[in-house]
Amino acid sequence: MTDKGTNLDPWYDSYADRTAGLSASEVRALFAVASRPEVVSLAGGMPFVSALPRELVTGAIDRVMSQDGGAMALQYGSGQGTPAIREHIMQIMAMEGIRGSADDVVVTTGSQQALDLVTRLFVNPGDVVLAESPSYVGALGVFKAYQADVAHVATDAEGLVPEALRETIAAVRSQGRTIKFLYTIPNFHNPAGVTLTWARRLEILEICRDAGILVLEDNPYGLLYFDQPAPQAMRSVDDEGVIYLGSFSKTLAPGFRVGWALAPHAIREKLILANESATLSPNSFGQFVITEYLDQADWRGQIESFRGLYRERRDAMLSALGEYLPSLSWTVPDGGFFVWVTLPDELDSKAMLPRAVKELVAYTPGTAFFADGGGRQNIRLSFCYPTSESIRTGVARLATVVNGELDLLSTFQGARLGSSRSVRSGVSMPPPNLS
Amino acid sequence: MTDKGTNLDPWYDSYADRTAGLSASEVRALFAVASRPEVVSLAGGMPFVSALPRELVTGAIDRVMSQDGGAMALQYGSGQGTPAIREHIMQIMAMEGIRGSADDVVVTTGSQQALDLVTRLFVNPGDVVLAESPSYVGALGVFKAYQADVAHVATDAEGLVPEALRETIAAVRSQGRTIKFLYTIPNFHNPAGVTLTWARRLEILEICRDAGILVLEDNPYGLLYFDQPAPQAMRSVDDEGVIYLGSFSKTLAPGFRVGWALAPHAIREKLILANESATLSPNSFGQFVITEYLDQADWRGQIESFRGLYRERRDAMLSALGEYLPSLSWTVPDGGFFVWVTLPDELDSKAMLPRAVKELVAYTPGTAFFADGGGRQNIRLSFCYPTSESIRTGVARLATVVNGELDLLSTFQGARLGSSRSVRSGVSMPPPNLS
Numbered sequence: 049m050t051d052k053g054t055n056l057d058p059w060y061d062s063y064a065d066r067t068a069g070l071s072a073s074e075v076r077a078l079f080a081v082a083s084r085p086e087v088v089s090l091a092g093g094m095p096f097v098s099a100l101p102r103e104l105v106t107g108a109i110d111r112v113m114s115q116d117g118g119a120m121a122l123q124y125g126s127g128q129g130t131p132a133i134r135e136h137i138m139q140i141m142a143m144e145g146i147r148g149s150a151d152d153v154v155v156t157t158g159s160q161q162a163l164d165l166v167t168r169l170f171v172n173p174g175d176v177v178l179a180e181s182p183s184y185v186g187a188l189g190v191f192k193a194y195q196a197d198v199a200h201v202a203t204d205a206e207g208l209v210p211e212a213l214r215e216t217i218a219a220v221r222s223q224g225r226t227i228k229f230l231y232t233i234p235n236f237h238n239p240a241g242v243t244l245t246w247a248r249r250l251e252i253l254e255i256c257r258d259a260g261i262l263v264l265e266d267n268p269y270g271l272l273y274f275d276q277p278a279p280q281a282m283r284s285v286d287d288e289g290v291i292y293l294g295s296f297s298k299t300l301a302p303g304f305r306v307g308w309a310l311a312p313h314a315i316r317e318k319l320i321l322a323n324e325s326a327t328l329s330p331n332s333f334g335q336f337v338i339t340e341y342l343d344q345a346d347w348r349g350q351i352e353s354f355r356g357l358y359r360e361r362r363d364a365m366l367s368a369l370g371e372y373l374p375s376l377s378w379t380v381p382d383g384g385f386f387v388w389v390t391l392p393d394e395l396d397s398k399a400m401l402p403r404a405v406k407e408l409v410a411y412t413p414g415t416a417f418f419a420d421g422g423g424r425q426n427i428r429l430s431f432c433y434p435t436s437e438s439i440r441t442g443v444a445r446l447a448t449v450v451n452g453e454l455d456l457l458s459t460f461q462g463a464r465l466g467s468s469r470s471v472r473s474g475v476s477m478p479p480p481n482l483s
Numbered sequence: 484m485t486d487k488g489t490n491l492d493p494w495y496d497s498y499a500d501r502t503a504g505l506s507a508s509e510v511r512a513l514f515a516v517a518s519r520p521e522v523v524s525l526a527g528g529m530p531f532v533s534a535l536p537r538e539l540v541t542g543a544i545d546r547v548m549s550q551d552g553g554a555m556a557l558q559y560g561s562g563q564g565t566p567a568i569r570e571h572i573m574q575i576m577a578m579e580g581i582r583g584s585a586d587d588v589v590v591t592t593g594s595q596q597a598l599d600l601v602t603r604l605f606v607n608p609g610d611v612v613l614a615e616s617p618s619y620v621g622a623l624g625v626f627k628a629y630q631a632d633v634a635h636v637a638t639d640a641e642g643l644v645p646e647a648l649r650e651t652i653a654a655v656r657s658q659g660r661t662i663k664f665l666y667t668i669p670n671f672h673n674p675a676g677v678t679l680t681w682a683r684r685l686e687i688l689e690i691c692r693d694a695g696i697l698v699l700e701d702n703p704y705g706l707l708y709f710d711q712p713a714p715q716a717m718r719s720v721d722d723e724g725v726i727y728l729g730s731f732s733k734t735l736a737p738g739f740r741v742g743w744a745l746a747p748h749a750i751r752e753k754l755i756l757a758n759e760s761a762t763l764s765p766n767s768f769g770q771f772v773i774t775e776y777l778d779q780a781d782w783r784g785q786i787e788s789f790r791g792l793y794r795e796r797r798d799a800m801l802s803a804l805g806e807y808l809p810s811l812s813w814t815v816p817d818g819g820f821f822v823w824v825t826l827p828d829e830l831d832s833k834a835m836l837p838r839a840v841k842e843l844v845a846y847t848p849g850t851a852f853f854a855d856g857g858g859r860q861n862i863r864l865s866f867c868y869p870t871s872e873s874i875r876t877g878v879a880r881l882a883t884v885v886n887g888e889l890d891l892l893s894t895f896q897g898a899r900l901g902s903s904r905s906v907r908s909g910v911s912m913p914p915p916n917l918s
Contacts, residue, residue, distance in 0.1 A: 057749030057750070058747070058749075059605075059749065059750060060749075062605055062663060062697065063753070064604060064606050064610075067603075067604050067605075070604075070753055070757060071756065094558060094559055097558050098551070098552065098554045100552075102552040106548050106553075109544055116533070117535075122737070122738035123736070123738050124738070125738070157592050157761075157762045157766070158762055158763055160761070161761060168499070169498060169499060169502050170494075170497055170498060170502075172499045172500055175499075186763065189760050190760055228497060262494060297559075301557035302557070302558060302767075303555075303557040303559070303560070303768045303771075304557075304768050305592075305762060305763075305766040305767075312492075314492030314494065318498070318502060318505055321505040321506065322505060324624070325505065325599065325621075325624050325628045326596060326599045327592045327593055327596045328595045328621065328737075328740075331740035332737075332738035332740075333738045333768070333769060334766060334769075337768075
C-alpha cells in the first residue's frame with residue numbers, strides 16, 4: 049500500500065501526511081505463508097522460546113502472584129519502568145562494558161517501541177537517518193512512518209565501513225539536508241549477520257562525535273554469541289553521544305514485550321514523557337515476572353544454553369549452504385539469528401519467492417532491508433526457529449529453487465551466458481561489500 | 484517543560500518540532516505525592532485491583548503455561564492481536580449494543596496506545612481535535628504531542644452539548660482550519676463524571692455525519708455502572724463514522740496493558756500497520772491470560788462485584804461532600820471513577836494544591852483537563868482506589884483546606900466580599916455547564 053487509502057474508504061481524504069508512509073513490510077506478508085506447517089520457514093526472526101525451561105518461568109510467575117496477590121503487577125506502573133527491573137538491566141549491560149545509572153534507563157514495549165519513541169523525539173519530515181546497508185526492516189518502517197529519508201552506508205564483513213560513513217555524511221550535508229542520527233546494529237547484524245570490529249566502533253564514534261551526530265546502538269543479540277563475546281558496546285565508551293537499545297525478546301521471551309533504552313540524561317527525560325503519552329506505562333506484569341526470573345533463576349546458564357542451541361543451528365545452516373549451494377556466497381555470523389546470502393547476478397530474490405514457497409521453503413528477500421530499492425540479489429536466512437534438520441531440508445529446497453531458476457535462465461539466455469550458472473564453482477566467503 | 488531542552492543538553496538543537504509539545508502532566512507529578520502513605524489520594528485513576536479474585540487470575544495463568552509450556556504466550560504475536568481475544572472483545576462490546584466483526588478489532592498496548600495510533604493516522608500539525616470541556620488528560624497529552632490544537636466543546640450534566648458542538652464546528656471552520664475528529668467519553672466521563680444521554684448521542688452522530696467528522700468514542704468505564712447500564716454505545720448505530728476504544732484496564736487489570744480499537748475497515752488496516760511499526764505486536768502473554776480468564780472465570784460476576792465496590796465508594800464520597808463541603812457543587816456519576824467539583828469563584832484549584840498536600844489530601848486540579856487554560860475553578864476527585872473510610876477522611880481534609888482558603892481570602896478581602904464564604908448555603912446539583 050503506497051497510496052493513502054482507497055476510494056472505498058470514506059475517510060480517504062482525512063489521513064495525516066505521515067500515513068502515506070505506512071506500508072505492509074515484506075516480512076509481514078511472509079508470516080502468513082510461514083505459518084503453514086509444511087513450509088520450512090527460514091524467514092522469521094522468532095526466538096525458539098520452547099527452549100526456555102518452563103519451571104523457571106512458572107516459578108517467577110508464582111512468586112509475582114504470591115506478593116500481595118500480584119496487586120502491584122496487575123496495576124499501572126511508572127512510565128519509566130520499575131526501579132527493580134532497571135537495576136537488573138544495568139547488570140546485564142555491564143556484561144558488555146556499559147556503566148551508568150538505572151535512572152537513565154527507560155523500559156519500553158519491546159525495543160521496537162524505543163526505536164519508535166527515539167525517532168518521534170528527533171525526526172522532522174525530510175530529516176535523514178543513516179543506517180547500515182542493509183538494515184533492520186522494522187527500523188526502516190519506523191523511519192518511513194516518521195517521514196525520514198534513510199541514507200544507507202556501505203557495510204562489509206567487518207560491519208559499517210567508516211570511510212563510507214564519512215563520505216555519506218559529507219554527501220548528505222552537501223545537499224543541505226539534516227542528519228538526525230546513525231542507526232546501527234553492531235553485533236550479529238540483522239539481516240547481515242556481521243559484527244562491527246572494535247577498531248571500527250572507536251572510529252565510527254569519533255566520526256559521529258566530530259560531526260555532531262547521535263548514535264542509536266541497537267543490540268538485541270549481543271549476549272547470543274557463539275564462540276566469544278562481541279567487542280564491548282559503543283555505549284561503553286560514550287555516555288553522551290549514544291542511545292543504547294536492549295531487549296529481553298531474544299535472550300528470554302518476546303511475549304512480554306519488554307525492552308529498554310539507555311539514553312543521555314536529557315534525552316531520557318523526554319523519552320519517559322513520550323512513553324507516557326504513547327502507552328501510559330509499559331506492562332507491569334511482564335516487568336515483574338522478568339524481575340523475579342532474573343532474581344532467582346540461573347539466567348546466565350539459560351542464555352548459555354540458548355547460545356549452544358543457536359550455534360548448532362548456525363552450523364547446520366552453514367554446512368547445508370556449503371553442501372547444497374556452493375556456488376553462492378554468504379556471511380558467517382558469530383552470533384545472533386541470521387545469514388545473509390548473495391545470489392548470482394541474474395537472480396531476483398523477490399521475484400523468486402513465490403517459486404520458493406511452491407517448493408515449501410520461505411526466506412526474506414533482501415529488498416525488505418533497503419529503503420532505496422536495493423537487495424534484489426540478497427536473501428536473509430534465519431536459523432533461530434527451525435530445528436537443524438528442518439534447516440537442512442529448507443536449504444536443500446532453496447537449492448532446488450535457485451538451480452531451477454538458473455537452469456531456466458540458461459535455457460532462454462543460453463547463447464548469451466554460454467553455460468548453466470548452476471554448476472559454477474562457489475566462493476563461500478563474505479563478500480567484500482554487502483551493499 | 485515547555486521548551487525543547489536545556490543548555491545542558493548537547494542534543495538541544497536536534498529535537499523534532501513535535502518534541503516541544505511533550506510536557507509532564509499535572510497528574511504525573513501527583514503520582515509521587517500520592518505514593519506517600521500518609522496522604523489520602525483522591526487524585527489517581529488506578530482501579531482497585533486487589534478486589535480481583537486472585538485464584539481466578541492464577542487459574543488463567545496456570546492454564547496458559549500448561550499449553551505447550553506457554554510457548555505461544557511467550558512468542559511474538561500478530562500486530563492485530565490474537566483471534567481468540569478479539570472474539571471475546573466482540574462479546575463484551577455486544578453488551579453495549581455493538582455488532583461487528585472481530586476482524587475489525589485491533590488490540591493495543593492499553594487503549595492509550597489506540598489513542599496515540601489514531602491520532603498518528605489522522606493529525607497533521609495544526610489540525611483541530613474537538614473534545615469535551617473538560618477532557619481526559621492523557622488524550623490531551625497525545626493531541627499535543629502530535630501538534631493538534633484542541634477545541635473544547637461545552638459539556639453539562641447530560642454530557643456534550645449538541646448545539647455547542649454545531650457552533651464550535653462552524654467557528655473552527657470559519658477560521659479555515661481542519662477538524663480531524665471529535666474525541667468523546669460518553670459514559671461516566673473522565674473527569675466530569677457525567678453520561679451522555681441517548682438523545683444527544685443520536686444528535687451528535689448526526690451532526691458529525693453531516694459535517695464529515697469522525698467520532699472517536701472512548702469507553703473504558705462503560706461496564707462499571709452503578710444502577711443501570713448507560714445508553715448503548717455510539718458505535719452501535721454507526722459503523723463507518725465511529726472508532727470505538729475499549730480496555731481491560733478498569734474492568735480487569737491495567738498491568739497487562741491490553742486495550743483495543745474497533746474501527747471502520749479501511750482505518751483498521753492502517754491501525755494494524757501503525758501498531759506493528761510502534762511495537763511489532765501487543766504483548767502475547769497478557770492477551771493469552773485475559774483470554775483464558777474470559778473463557779473460564781465468571782467475569783460477569785467479577786465485574787458486578789466491582790460495580791458494588793465502586794458504588795459504595797461513590798456513595799461515601801457524595802455523602803462526605805454533602806457533609807463537609809455543602810457550599811460547593813459537584814456532579815453525581817452513575818458509574819466510573821470520578822466526581823467533578825466546582826469551587827467558589829475566588830479559589831484556584833492549582834494554587835490550592837500545595838496546601839492540600841500539606842493537609843495530607845491529594846486531588847487533580849481541573850487545569851489538567853483543559854488544553855486552553857480552563858479548569859482553575861474545578862477539581863477532579865476519584866473514588867476508585869481509596870476505601871470508603873479514607874474517602875471520608877480525604878474529603879474532610881479537603882474541607883479544611885477549602886474553608887481555610889476562604890477564611891484567608893475573607894480576612895484580606897473581607898470588606899469587599901462582605902462575609903466569609905465558608906458558611907454560605909450549598910447547592911449540590913450538577914452545574915448547568917461544566918466549562
